[in-house]
Amino acid sequence: MGGMRLDNSYARLPPRFYARLDATPVAQPRLLKLNARLAAEMGLDPAWLASDAGVAVLAGNAAPEGAEPLAQAYAGHQFGGFVPSLGDGRALLLGEVLAPDGRRLDLALKGSGPTPFSRRGDGRAALGPVLREYVVSESMHAFGIPTTRALAAVATGEWVMREDALPGAVLARVAASHIRVGTFQYFAAREDLEGVRALADHAIARHDPAAAEDPEPYAAFLRGVAERQADLVAAWMAVGFVHGVMNTDNCTVSGETIDYGPCAFLDAYHPAAVFSSIDHGGRYAFAQQPRIALWNLTRLAECLLPLLAAEEQPAIAKASAALDAFAPRFNARWREALRRKLGLMERDDALADALLQAMAENEADFTRTFRRLDGDARAEFRDPAAFDAWAEGWRARVAAEGMDPAARRAMMQAASPARIPRNHQVERALAAAAQGDMAPFETLLAALEHPFDDDPRFAAFEQAPRREERVTATFCGT
Known part of the structure; x- marks a missing residue:
């Protein structure tokens, strides 16, 4: 078939890594949104x-040349409980596009029908969650944060049954790869050492080719995954993102954000903010995210132990040394982000922490406070005097550093977006799309395309939500 040609290196792994099958055709595929820039x-x-x-092709009704559609097998800890067999229950990896810049990019369909891993599910996706993933993942890309991306959203012309009948859709998703911590757990749980080794070698070739030349390639790989996850979580927190479902099957070895189910961005700041309707214990709260990332990485390390050394204690020592890279890396990235958001030449952790504490106590909006620090941020505080008390020390510090005001302002604005995909705005756009009106969705996408730029056309998207519009609960789109 013309127009697209794929390879599929994952299909060359042993058959127990996946289930081969075609997508289930849909009744009336209709293109809702194409990411032309990503396509190019x-x-x-x-x-x-x-x-x-x-x-x-984007709907799953036809396969491009070179496609070898497959559902990947993986396991995972879900909210701390281990499930030994999960896998792609409503997604198919079609293959890999070899991009002009040399990158090998997975092309997968989400909502493409049932697979052997569907666990009695229908394998379909509703329109709302597909468009939510589209807009939030593309926003993350606009923030400069590693993420899976949306190539296209296609309406199926069919209904999917959840609590109600909802219009169906398929998302074409692009990723550096779809290899997860849970993929390693799938083989480790079966004591399939050769499977773990084959997967590690494949992941190293894909993501850490330099590790293959290291005297201890698997330790180097683990260290690389830890560093990428540290960078990722720090970047999430710098824009107020709460992933919501940091299960090990949603933790990629590539360091990309994956799975935009019950995620949300902070409105009012609080370190214990949790939005997922099923996260009853706050396991994946905003400030818990670095701890959970390290917990997930420890599960990966457990899978790799037999590859690190023949004896258990030396293997544990090597794994621990690799994981020791996480905490200082995360702290450095997070603190550096706060430094830039405060417009400082040198870090001042106490000053940053004092602001965050005052924001939490005063229900200050996370995005607007940082964006307006050198303007009217005090209006974001329930008690503006609390901001004034903090700002006195901040202004003295800024004056002592003597940075050029224009340069400082540019640094601050490059670190703090003017617009984020606020949950109430996303929901409004999705509700209109469900009624056949894509205009609000298109406007929202346009507002988020250059989120760090001041743009009077999109001033409405910079407003704080009314109290009743603040995000309180989000739901998995499954």
Whole structure:
């Protein structure tokens, strides 16, 4: 088939790594949104993707040349409880696009029908969660944060049954890979050492080729995953992102954000903020995210122990040494982000922590407070005097450093977006899309395309939500 050609290196791994099957065709595929810019980056022709032939591929009704569709097997700790067999229950990896810049990019379909891993599910996706993942993942990319990306959203012309009948859709998702901590757990739980080794070698070739030359390649790989996760979580927190479901099957070895189910961005700041309707204990709260990332990495390390050394204690020592990279790396990245958000030349952790504490006590909006620090941030505080008390020390510190005011302001604005995909705005756009009106979704996407730029056209998207509009609970789209 013309227009797209794929490879699939994952399909060359042993058959126990996946289940081969085709997507289940949909009744009336209709393109809702195509990411033309991403398509061009991948070396794909946007015009062809928007054609009937291209939409058929994006919906799962046809397979492009070189595609070897498969559902990947993986396990995972879900809210701390281990499930030994999960896998792609409603997704298929079609293969990999070889981009002009040399990158190998997974192309997967989400909502493409049942698989052997569906666990009695229908394998379909509703329109709302598909468009939510589209807008939030593309926002993350605009923030400069590693993430899976949305190539296209296609309506299926069918209904999916959840609590109610909802319009169906398929998301075409692009990733550096879909290898997760849970993928390693799948083989480790079965005491399949050769499976763990084959997966590690594949992941090293894909993500850490330099580790293959290291005297201890598997330790180098683990250290690389830990560093990428440290960078990722710090970047999330710098924009107030709460992932919501940091299970090990949603923790990628590539360091990309994956799974935009019950996620949300902070409105009023609080370190214990948790939005997922099923996270009753606050396991994945905002400030818990670095601890959980390290917990997930420890599960990966357990899988790799037999590859690190023949004896258990030396293997544990090597794993611990690799994981020791996480905490200082995270702390450095998080504190550096706060330094830039405060417009300082040198870190001042006490000053940053004092602001965060005052914000939590005063229900100050996370995004607006940092964006307006050198303007009207005091208006974000329930008690503006609390901001004034903090700001006195901040202004004295800024004056003592003597940075050029224009340069300082530019640094601060490059570290703190003016606009984020606030939950109430996203929900409003999705509700309109469910009624056939994509205009609010398009406007929201446009507002978030350059989130660090001041743009009067999108001033409405910079407003804080009314108290009743603040995000309090989000739901998994499954």
